[in-house]
Amino acid sequence: MNQATLILIKPDGLKKSLTGNILTRLSETKLEIVAAKVMRVSRQLAEEHYRHLKDKPFFEELIKYIQGELHNRRKVMALVYWGEEAIKKCRELAGATNPEEAEPTSIRGAYGRITTTGVYENVIHVSSDEKEAEREIKLWFRPDEIIVSLYPTKETTVKEQIVRVWA
Ligand code: UDP
Numbered sequence: 535m536n537q538a539t540l541i542l543i544k545p546d547g548l549k550k551s552l553t554g555n556i557l558t559r560l561s562e563t564k565l566e567i568v569a570a571k572v573m574r575v576s577r578q579l580a581e582e583h584y585r586h587l588k589d590k591p592f593f594e595e596l597i598k599y600i601q602g603e604l605h606n607r608r609k610v611m612a613l614v615y616w617g618e619e620a621i622k623k624c625r626e627l628a629g630a631t632n633p634e635e636a637e638p639t640s641i642r643g644a645y646g647r648i649t650t651t652g653v654y655e656n657v658i659h660v661s662s663d664e665k666e667a668e669r670e671i672k673l674w675f676r677p678d679e680i681i682v683s684l685y686p687t688k689e690t691t692v693k694e695q696i697v698r699v700w701a
């Protein structure tokens with residue numbers, strides 16, 4: 535069954551120059567990349583993305599982490615992978631959430647670490663299931679940024695919207 539998953543290369547992954555390595559590892563899955571961009575993460579987006587962890591003691595540190603404040607790299611690379619069993623395949627390659635418990639050869643096992651404050655810096659995000667994938671992909675991407683039609687869309691007229699164009 536074809537699935538989509540959000541992948542984020544987190545700020546520690548970018549700071550450690552791991553983009554190439556991570557994308558090479560993910561290419562083993564033979565999945566298709568159907569969207570990709572480098573972007574800044576607003577506090578609102580970070581909080582919404584990690585809303586299931588809002589009550590955890592490490593939440594504030596986690597928000598700083600995904601916004602790049604811990605690494606002075608205020609950006610992430612966001613991608614959507616699509617294909618057969620995409621979530622399972624990508625989560626397997628990513629490894630366990632806790633990098634100490636992750637398979638040493640997995641992405642998180644090889645490149646992750648636990649900070650002194652206790653946050654797991656695990657270089658990559660993968661959606662946990664189909665429902666979360668849909669929620670997250672809709673949060674991080676507009677429909678026209680994805681080259682396949684994943685979820686239903688509708689047309690709407692946006693009036694007097696100011697958009698930036700090339701000068
Ligand atoms: N996290 C953490 N400590 C924990 C659990 C989670 O620092 O005890 C961080 C870690 O960076 C993780 C993110 O919060 O990737 C989201 O947690 P989740 O439980 O959703 O794990 P994931 O789906 O990323 O494996």
Ligand code: MG
Pocket residue numbers: 660661662
């Ligand atoms: Mg998760």
